[in-house]
Amino acid sequence: MSRLVVVSNRVAPIDEGKQAAGGLAVAVLAALKKTGGIWFGWSGTVVEEESQSEPRRTDVGRLTYATLDLSRRDFEEYYNGFANQTLWPLFHYRVGLIEVSRRTREGYKRVNGYFAEKLVPLLRPDDMVWVHDYHLIPFGEELRQRGCTQRMGFFLHTPFPAPEILVALPNHRELIRELCAYDLVGFHTQVDLRSFADYIRQELNGEVEDRGPEGGMLIHAFGRTLLARAFPISIDTENLVSIAETAVRSRHTERLKESLVGRRLIIGVDRLDYSKGLPQRFQAFEQLLAAYPEHCNRVSFLQVAPPSREDVPEYIAIKRELSELSGRINGRFAEFDWVPIRYLNKSFGRRVLAGFYRTAHVGLVTPLRDGMNLVAKEYVACQDADDPGVLVLSTFAGAARELDSALIVNPFDIEAVADALQRALTMSLPERKERHAAMMRTLRSHDIGWWRESYVDALTRAPYG
Known part of the structure; x- marks a missing residue:
């Protein structure tokens, strides 16, 4: 050989x-x-x-x-x-x-x-x-x-x-x-x-x-x-399934659950990059709260965005824009006991993220253009098959060609993404299980x-x- x-x-x-x-x-x-x-x-x-x-x-x-x-x-x-x-x-x-x-x-x-x-x-x-x-x-x-x-x-x-x-x-x-x-x-x-x-x-x-x-x-x-x-x-599908099953009981995941106080969680995990559509994503979450006010104080959005290429002007600009956006949206909707957007410029290990994915009711993956996007696949693999979350996925991610049971969205259409989030948050358990099972069949056969x-x-x- x-x-x-x-x-x-x-x-x-x-x-x-x-x-x-x-x-x-x-x-x-x-x-x-x-x-x-x-x-x-x-x-x-x-x-x-x-x-x-x-x-x-x-x-x-x-x-x-x-x-x-x-x-x-x-x-x-x-x-x-x-x-x-x-x-x-x-x-x-x-x-x-x-x-x-x-x-x-x-x-x-x-x-x-x-x-x-x-x-x-x-x-x-x-x-x-x-x-x-x-x-x-x-x-x-x-x-x-x-x-x-x-x-x-x-x-x-x-x-x-x-x-x-x-x-x-x-x-x-x-x-x-x-x-x-x-x-x-x-x-x-x-x-x-x-x-x-x-x-x-x-x-x-x-x-x-x-x-x-x-x-x-x-x-x-x-x-x-x-x-x-x-x-x-x-992704290494079966390995990630196994990790998520134990990570859900980890200290980090327990702290996250406690901090939510029963609220639902939408999660995004992306390197801080202008290709990931993060400003549009923040605006879509803002539109969700404005159009569907029943989610105010009942849903939190966690965006993990570790910085990269910090000396490149375009990356400095996107970091500043997101800080301003999250501050404005939180200022508009926050209550004394609830902050709508948790925006973190730091990275977490694979096991910690697996626990976070499993906790989240919605995975929000909306790049403006992406070769594949493994976060979409990781989010699906980490779900509890008996009570899975819903993936909202950009049509411009390569993963959308395989994970067509996700809710596929155009990330430039802010209102449509907000509507998809509403649909994800209110989707019935049978439909969630059906969509998750279809995507897992793909991830198991094509790992x-x-x-x-x-x-x-x-x-x-x-x-x-």
Whole structure:
């Protein structure tokens, strides 16, 4: 069996593998333990001096962690710059927020080349290389230029924009050429896959062979043939069900229940980001209280929003906007013994969140654009099957393609989201159970193990050479 070499922007700390929150880390660790291999990427450390040091290697059984530090310049140009101020807004359809700079594009290429240079000596001829996310699109081409002929796959964890959005990026053709250096390119949804295929046809006049949802699409472009296919990422469903069953009795969950004093709970959990639709969500909750005043002093909304990229102006602005919104809404509706919105800029561990999800009567997941959104799946998995809560889910989240028994909403339609919250809060038990059971069937048949195995199997069968 070939070794698997996983490359991602960040490598999970060795001691956090078991408690990683259900996404990439869980899938990667399970795959690497099965085949043996390397997890390679940035250590998370920024050093002030320019550095070309060798990777730090730590062996844990058949798994090797190999990490590199980034210099301050590389961090600002590659990570804060092109990855997060150009590609992130572009891929989330926020063209007006894109910052275009040759300097950051060159930094992005430089760091990908640096990473590739340091990985090459660690590779074996029969390894399979699996590269993750928008930070590392050029990585495969950088390896090819250094003589690597291994099977290489790429998975994009964000949405992939429609061609008319993508062409707003200068040198967009170069970015897609880099993407086509892989043997397999994976996306979350058929929508993302079609956007990629449409770009190949419209902008490159390339050839696309559609093999159906399970077979993906064969792409002929830049003198290469590759496979592109949708692989919707998921969660460790049964493990999360088990965690939620015990977490509901934890100290944190008991404190939350006591603080509610019998009130119902709506919960949202999102990284603080302009793509998550948080201002619109706050406004929808405000509209719920205004349109359905019977919920005043009877429903609380808990929004957990740990900050990220705190030195980026757009993130500073969204944090300020949410603080002002929550203050205004609380000032309008609060009573001396009730605050409508509990807005927390902090993170909680996986087990604590599982208890919170199970306590909440409604899960409110309303991004303006999201590749998948695992919080939606985690909320469903954590529910008590005998008395489940209701998921209100944005149509613009990839998860809406699978969790179609949720209440699907347009997050831009504030009044419609408020009406969906009203429906969720008043839904009968039989309907709640029916909807929950349907979503759990999907989450059990398409869990994180299914995602991992589907991708790795497709990589072994993808066009090669």
